[in-house]
Amino acid sequence: MSLVRVETITYDGTEPFEVPGEVLAVLHTNHNQSRMTVLLRVDVDQAVLADPVEDDGKAEDTHYCIGMKGDGSRCTREVDDVGDRCWQHPEEDDAE
Numbered sequence: 001m002s003l004v005r006v007e008t009i010t011y012d013g014t015e016p017f018e019v020p021g022e023v024l025a026v027l028h029t030n031h032n033q034s035r036m037t038v039l040l041r042v043d044v045d046q047a048v049l050a051d052p053v054e055d056d057g058k059a060e061d062t063h064y065c066i067g068m069k070g071d072g073s074r075c076t077r078e079v080d081d082v083g084d085r086c087w088q089h090p091e092e093d094d095a096e
């Protein structure tokens with residue numbers, strides 16, 4: 001995802017010209033082009049996402065269905081919450 005913004009870039013004439021994104025249009029330059037106002041498309045990933053969305057290694061636990069399979073072993077299907085059952089092991093099945 002990207003985002004377009006207006007940016008003023010100064011250029012001292014010695015460095016390779018580098019902008020933090022893709023220049024879509026030059027809106028204004030001063031007489032020797034040492035300063036330009038440009039329409040810039042920047043990558044949102046590097047421009048905005050200062051802090052990553054990931055929880056710092058503290059991933060949510062995986063919960064498993066509490067039902068029993070036909071052979072008597074614990075079901076290994078993942079469910080959303082502790083004590084939940086998967087579609088294959090509804091509560092009434094436990095009576096056996």
Ligand SMILES: [Zn+2]
Pocket residue numbers: 065066067068075076077085086087088089
């Ligand atoms: Zn199950």
